[in-house]
Amino acid sequence: MSEKITSTIRVRMSAKDAHYGGNLVDGAHMVHLFGDVATELLIKLDGDEGLFCAYDNVEFLAPTYAGDYIEAYGEITKIGNTSRKMYFEARKVIATRPDVSASAADFLEEPIIVAKATGTCVTPKECKRK
16 A cells, blocks of 8 residues: 555534433444544545444543544555455544533643554445546
């Protein structure tokens, strides 16, 4: 692979994303973001949304709360005949500060990796347009 194929999306976790007490967002939401990133990666490479087959590994490393901004990043690490291996990271780039006030937040100079994963997607041969 000559040029690295990457995708990054940034979203704010809302109150509706909070699943647990204390406005904690469930880790499954990060996996959902990884799926969106994978779709964009496949469109960039193949011109098709493809299919997510499996996660090889998923790690949840730090909590995410309603109001935090998450940057979901992914890259294609290996291209097979129809399979595409991918690496993902979800990074907290803005953190809420309810200890200061209801609307306080900090832009983080060093993002916090809240989740990472690896997985495999497939684009069927008949769907590849590139």
